[in-house]
Amino acid sequence: MNVVDRRWSVRLGATAGLLVTLVALLLAPATPASAHAVLVSSSPVASAVVPEAPAEVVLTFSESVRKVTGKIRVIAPDGSRADRGEPTFEGAVVTVPVDRAGPRGTYLVSYRVISADSHPVSGAFTYSVGAPSPPPTDSGSDSRANPVVDTGVKVAKYLGYVGLLLVSGAALVLAALWPQRLARRGPARVLWAGAGLLAAATVAELWLQVPYTAGGGPFDVTGAGFGEVLGSTYGTAHLVRLGLLAAAAFLLRPLTRGPVGRSDGIILAVLGAAALLTWPLSGHAAASPAPAVSVLVDAVHLGGMAVWLGGLVMLGGFLLRRADERELGAILPIWSRWAALAVAALLLAGTVQALIEVGGLAALLDTTYGRLLLAKIVLFALVVGVAAYSRALVRRRTAAGRPTPVRRAVWVELAITAVVLGVSATLVQTTPARVAAADVAGAPGGYFSTTLSSPIYSLQVELDPAERGNNSLHLYAYTKDNRPQPVAEWKATAALPSAGIEPIEIPLLPLTDNHATGEVSFPAAGEWQLRLTVRTSDIDQATVTATVSIK
Incomplete structure (x- = not known):
């Protein structure tokens, strides 16, 4: 196959991947963006004593929620099921039909729904008909997260971040900084390992989302549950990510063999930018009070991380070991400017993101999300300090002749940022501080x-x-x-x-x-x-x- 035919086949494959992505977007459900949902009121009110049995229980959440099949239950004082038929979902309001002929005493309402940012929201409260009685129990509504699934989701997200930075760093360095005399086999292996890791992590996240939202172990996955996940915004974003990755693969392959043309480079950059948006669109950012701003700054934050850390891997793993003094003299100043821009983007986007998701000083100090964010800030400050040291070495032009100090600084940066990635993977699974600090429950605060x-x-x-x-x-x-x-x-x-x-x-x-x-x-x-x-x-x-x- 000649060069022209190969380029046409590459572009045809990329176009096919984009078509798959567009189909997934067109089939996506139109759901409004909303915040991490919490129960703000109920009828009957939590702990209330009502003279007559209600015909329905109404749950009102802070934002729109989705159904988890079989996870909204009303238990009568004698332990029997009092709910009748399927609950109806209308945005933030869930209506549960209840049998009015049930016995007098205390009823238990348990619920598990999915908020717009893909996280399950569960809880329970009681109300009494006529007079209180010992509350019943509901063995079928355990709202505790399965520890294996909970850990698996965090690990999958962490591996997804690692795959992203490996792909981004390898593609960027091969396209713009790699010396022509050096073989591309090593960076190519890193690139394909990153792409495979990213694809596997994305599939794992889709699989684990089923038991994560519905409750259960890692293999408690049904066809109906998987269909519900794929039909959600979360599932659509992950399918789009896989489609974009498949499209990019056709352009990444020629990049591992040699320089690519300008048009192919532009297409690859567009695919990468589009892929970055799938992370915020399936998480907290799309459900923030300002979704458009949050999605954009989250994508910029993620992109800055991928460029910086991915470039560090390539720099420490290959360039500082293989490039000669003349090549390093040309490469390191360019990389230093890129790193400075990436860090600036991280700081700016992270600041905006924190202002939206935290909302105030009290939430920063008093919530798990806020404390994790503080830990991330401290670690980030440490790694920026190390990065500043390595940049100073480059400015003094000592790295080209003696790359060992720079190489050591790079590996220290990577070691610290590996911990930062772990904190980030946990952070995206944690209720935003602005929600946790609100302390909203089924009854008014302090009741x-x-x-x-x-x-x-x-x-x-x-x-x-x-x-x-x-x-x-x-x-x-x-x-x-x-x-x-x-x-x-x-x-x-x-x-x-x-x-x-x-x-x-x-x-x-x-x-x-x-x-x-x-x-x-x-x-x-x-x-x-x-x-x-x-x-x-x-x-x-x-x-x-x-x-x-x-x-």
């Missing part, structure tokens, strides 16, 4: 609810918002067999002994025979002591106490 028992009644106590300032107190009295208990007289006091605050009487207003409410103002934070007295007849009376943490 206090408990059930107190006495020899003659049980008392449901609800305090909202359990913070300094004005609070609403609700009391519900029940008999020992969970029937509404008529109350003749209510009394309540609040005290803070640690601050010397004596008992403050709380005026109570009876709303029904067994329900009373009142307003109380807590002037200071601390462990407040509630003392509640309920008289059920002329002679029957009992007092119960509760400790409430007021923030």
Whole structure:
């Protein structure tokens, strides 16, 4: 095959890969970008006591969510299933039909859904019909992540990053910096190893996403579950990545044999830039408050990392060992400028990314995501310091004659950045700090609810918002067999002994025979002591106490 025919076959293969990518994009579901979903409200409200059984349970999340088949359940007080039929999903609202003929007592609602950034969101809460009872258990709704799957997802993402930087570094150096006199066999092996690693990691991520979202072990993968993953934005982004990698392979092969033409180089650069976008489109960035900005800066961040670290691998593994003094004198200043641009892009994109995903200083210090980000910043500062040292060697023009100091600095950079990649792989699997710091749950933040028992009644106590300032107190009295208990007289006091605050009487207003409410103002934070007295007849009376943490 002559040179012209070979170039046409290369471009035909690249075009075929692009067509596969375009088909995957056209078949992708149109889902709106949204944040890492959390449950913001429910009906009935968590821990509420309702007089009659509801016909449905409504879950409202912070953003749109997707279904995980069979993972939304309502368990009756006797342990039986109370949900009837499939729940309906309308954006952020999930409606679960419930059997109204169920027994009185406490019901358990457990859920597991998928947020827009591909992460599972699970949890549970209770509500009571008529009166509280011992809550049931649901053996079929274990929301804990399988440790093998959880670790496997992080490892696959890490290997994907490694594959990306190997492909990027080898392709960049072979296209622009590789001396013509040197054989390309070694860098070619690195390039194909990186491409194979990237493809395998992408397939592994698709496979593991099934048990990761639905729960289960690494081999608990069904056709239906795999179909749901492939039909999601996450699956589409990974399929597009594989298609772009296949298209790029047709252009990478001639690059391993010699220089390629300008047009082929431009096509390869476009394919690489498009592939970079598949990472943020399948993660937190696409679900941030500013998705367009987040996707762009995340792709720039990833691209800067790939150019910098991939170039370091090629520099330390090949060029500093094989190139002569004259060649290094020409190569190292160019590489130094590239590295400086890549680091600048990393810093700028990382700063914007952190501002979006963290949102504030408290979230940076008080969340797992924030602490991981701080660790990444410290490691990055160390590696930038080492990089600055090696760049100084290049500027003094000592590297060409004595490349050993530069080679050592390069390997130190790579050792530290290997840890940075591990932190990054964990970071993308962690709830963003802006979400974790919000502390959103099924009930308002600080909401206090408990059930107190006495020899003659049980008392449901609800305090909202359990913070300094004005609070609403609700009391519900029940008999020992969970029937509404008529109350003749209510009394309540609040005290803070640690601050010397004596008992403050709380005026109570009876709303029904067994329900009373009142307003109380807590002037200071601390462990407040509630003392509640309920008289059920002329002679029957009992007092119960509760400790409430007021923030």
